[in-house]
Every structure is written in structure tokens, then in C-alpha cells.
Amino acid sequence: MPVDNAPAATRKIASFVLSAEPERWTSAGLRDLPKGLLLDAQVRASAPVWLHIVAETGMAGFLETGASLVSTGMALAPGVSAVVPEAGDYFLIIDNRDGDRPSEAQVTISTTEPGQVDPSDWLQIANNTLAQVAKALGTVFRIDSPDLRVEPVGSLAPFREAEDAIGAEFSRHILEHTTAATASPLMILAIFRHLGPRLLALSPGPAPEDESFPAALMVMLGYRSQCEAALDYLGTPELSDRLVAPLPWSPFPTVDMAIDWKRRLAGGGLLSDWESRYLGALRDDMLTRLQHTPPEWLAPAALEREIAGRTPKA
Template sequence: MKILSRRNLYLFVLVVCFLSVVAWPVSAIVAEATFNVDVPPGQWKAVRVRNLPQGAVIGVEAQTNGAVAVAFVSQTEYRQFPSITRPLFKGQFDRKFSFSVTIASAGDYYLVFDNRAGIEARAISATVRGARGNLGGQELQGNATQGSIDEETLRKLQGQLDEFQRKLGQIFIFEPFPLEIKQCGAPKAFASGSGVVLCTEYAQMLYVTLKDENKTNDALLFTVFHELGHILLAQWKSPVFDNEEVADEFATATMILLGQKDRVRAKAEFFAKRPSEAEAIAKAFKDDRHPLSVQRARNIIRWANDPKLLRK
């Protein structure tokens, strides 16, 4: 087994320390509106979410003091309420609930709270989140932060990626390649012949779905290592550089090597134990490469628990 020199050990510690605190400010690129609604028995109320563009991802998280029916509908469907036939979402909830939808066509949408079957008033507190890059200059009604991603935020994100690559270059041998973050118009993270691109919409959609900045950052970090796996394995002439499972294993092994075992295991266990979240992300992304399925999560847990992984 090769022993690290004192200099390489020092650089290795620097990388570990950097990764232990790296966090992308994903909450800064998501619009959020919070509001309270009181619905008397036998009635219904709705909140309008204005001018949503096609493809926007909207997440809703709420709690109520009792059972209530909830629907998320287009303006056309809203005008026909309660005789709606094609809601984007419809369900019956008690206490706490959450869901996310992808907007099929541009326009106004309504979040409807239906208490017509109730005999007591319902007090509802709800938060609606939308990716700011998807929303552009559109409006979320309520206490919303609006607008597209500002240049300062993008520079901060890119600066962290540049530092991330510089520190990795002190540990691994590879030909430099672009590692960038930008607005792409679609929620993707991908490796190409020229480098790795992390789209801001990808980070936004993860945050809207997971509703937790730490979990989102762990998922983003794993994604970066996954895409690095494709690039580095290609540079090292591996015949399986484009295999997704191999890239997952590379990401798992590298994160463990760099002292991030708890983060990769926490991410995998979260999805393995919550198939509904994994399914929601898979539906939102419509991409079998990057959303972490339950089976892929279980593979990662198996690798993380394998003491022989780093010897391969």
C-alpha cells in the first residue's frame, strides 16, 4: 500500500476540510411564498399562483388542523371547480402534507383548499416554492422572493466549483477540463467531451422537491463526483467510463476516500427509505441518469459498507 508523502497528506487534509464545509446556496435561487388560509365548514378557498411558465417545478408543503381536500389546477380547471377533470394534483390530507408538480403549460394556476365536506373550520399554513430560474420574473402570490438568478450568486457558485477542482487537482492526476455552473433552461447535470456542466435548474429542482438545503447540497456533491467519474474514467481510458453504475461507484469511493462517507451514506439512506421522494424526483427530471432511484441508493449503501471498496 502506497503511503502518502507529508506534502500530499497535507493537501489531502486540505481537500477534506474544504469538502466538509462546501455548500452551494441553493435556497438563494428558489422563490418562496408563505401564507395562511382559514376555510369555513362547507366552503372552499383558493390561492392564485400567477404566470407560471411551462416546465416550472412547484413544491407545496403545508399543515392543517384537520382533514381537507387539496387540488392544484390550471385556470381553465379552476373555472369549472368543483367539476374538475384534469387537476395537476388532487388529494385528501390530515395534518401535514407535501407534493410537487411540473407545469404543463404556461399560465395562472390555483391551489385549492376544499372544506365543503367538513363540519369544522380548517386553518391552513402553506409554503409554495418555485425555482427562480424557471419562474424568471413571474410572481408567486404571498411573501415571495422573485427574479432570476443574479450574477453575484452565479459567481459565488462558480468560485466554489473552481476551488473544488483546484483542490482535487492536488490529489488526482488528470487533464484540466471546464467545471461550470450555468442556467441551461432545463434541469440537468452532465458530462460532455469538454467538461462538466451543473445547471442551476438542477439544483433548484432538487431543493424544491427535497425541501432541505443540507440534503440538496449532499445530492449536488454526489452529482458532481458522479460526473467527474465519467470525465476522469474517460481520460484514464476505462472502457466503462459511460456506465452509470460505475460512475456511482466511483463517486461513492471518492467521497469515502475524502472523508465524506457520512454524507454519501445519509443521501443514499434518505432515498432508500423514502421511495416516494425518489419517485417524485424521477418524475420531475424525466431522466434515468441522475435522479437517485431506490435501487441505486441501495447499491451506494452496499458500497459504503464494503471495507474492500477502496482496494479495488
């Protein structure tokens, strides 16, 4: 399903219907999306479904692990907003694999051209995205869905102290100093760094000195291209300094850390270093899914150890 990308800043809408049988998924192609495009998809379904946006290059990962650019929980009216990280073809997927009856979904897609996201719209865009991220985290990990939201905090502090409230001033600062395509990966990295200690506490082991878990977490959850984009930006001294210098404290890695994490990610060591801690934080049903469709980075023995450790002794 082509999306109209005529060179105008106004929002455009495509509308169509997709049907998915029980235990099946169906998709529509979104062709030639430019980098930085804001993509908003809203669905009204006759039976609850999952909604995913997946890059064509990421379809193999989606089929193995469910990794996507963005996903919702199972609902009658799921919706997502996401910034396209790389130019190319994408798929909108109506996922009825957990359903027990057919679902007919009315899909409405709106787009905003790269560079045309009004800063005044950023709060609503961010909160829509965060609501879906929080819901997804609660279905993947052994935690309650965090109350992720963007609201004014009176300073450039990234988060309100001891809360999951992300500073609106911080969010706008990122948008004003980067681009929409870069701002989204940076926000995701900041959120995962904020949530990292909570997830690490779910699996045994001493507090690690290495701080790279948020980057590994992004990749393991299917945000590899976003992670690389964030690390590329933060690994460039002049860009990182301009972004971080005004902040009272930084949720981002230093320049040296960003370069090191990117190097370890390219070599495969970053994921293997955090494999067991990631598995320890997952819900039982997610472990079962990984058992059926293990991703390439996952060592089968590590998954077997985690499942065995949770199996009650006779």
C-alpha cells in the first residue's frame, strides 16, 4: 500500500482494510518512506490484534523474535507513532496470532514530512509513543508497565526524580538540537538507561560496573538501527557536547563509551555480555517464544539454563 509522499509539509492520510484469520498475521507494504518521516497508524479492529511496523530489512528478525520498529499490545484499537529511522520500505502488520476469531481491521495512516514536525506537537507525539513502549515492556519483562510519560519538570532534567516522567523541556531540547530521525533513538536510549537497573534487579548477579546494558537492551528488543544511530551521534564529540552540556545530568553515555559500545556491538561482544541478564528479566511466555524462534544472537544453552532455573524441582 503506497503512502503518498508528495513534497508538501501537510499531513496525508491513507486508509484501507486488512483482515487476519485466527493464529495468522497479514501486512500492507509502506513503500519508499524517507528517513525522518513521522508515521502515525491507527487501527479499529473487530477483534483484538497486535499492530507492528517492521522494516523490510527486519522481517527475518520479526518472524524470529517479534522485533519491530514499534509494536502495540493486543487491543481493539491499537495505534502507534514512530519516526522512520532509515529510508526504505516498511510493512504494517496486523497480528492475530494470539486471536481465536477472525479480525477485520480498518487502518488509517497519517504522515508528516521529515523536518516538519512542529515542536508544539512533540509532547503529544512523545506521549503516544511512550504509552505503546510502556505497554510493550510490560508484556515482555517481569515488571508492571512503567508509567512512561512526558510532562514539564521546570528544568532540562531528563527525568523527574524517582519517577518515570520524562522532562518535556529535555524532550524539546533533544528535538531542537537534532532531527526527528535522531531524536527518537536518543529518547529510546535514555529511557532504557533509566529502566535498566529495574530490569537488572530481576536476574541474579552483582551490580555490573559496565554500563552498556541499555544499548544491548535496545538491540535485543529489535531497535538495532536506532541504537546505532544514537551511538553514532553520541560518539561524535561536537554533537554530543552540544546536546549534553546544558543538561543538569546526562542519561547518555560519554563519547568514549558510545564509541566503545558501537565497537562491541559490531563485534558481537556487547550482546553476549548481557545475554543472561536479559533472559532473567523476561516473562515466562517470552522465554517460550524465544525457545520456538530463537534470534541469531541467542545461545541456546543460555536459554535452556534460564528455563531450567525457573522450572520447579520435583
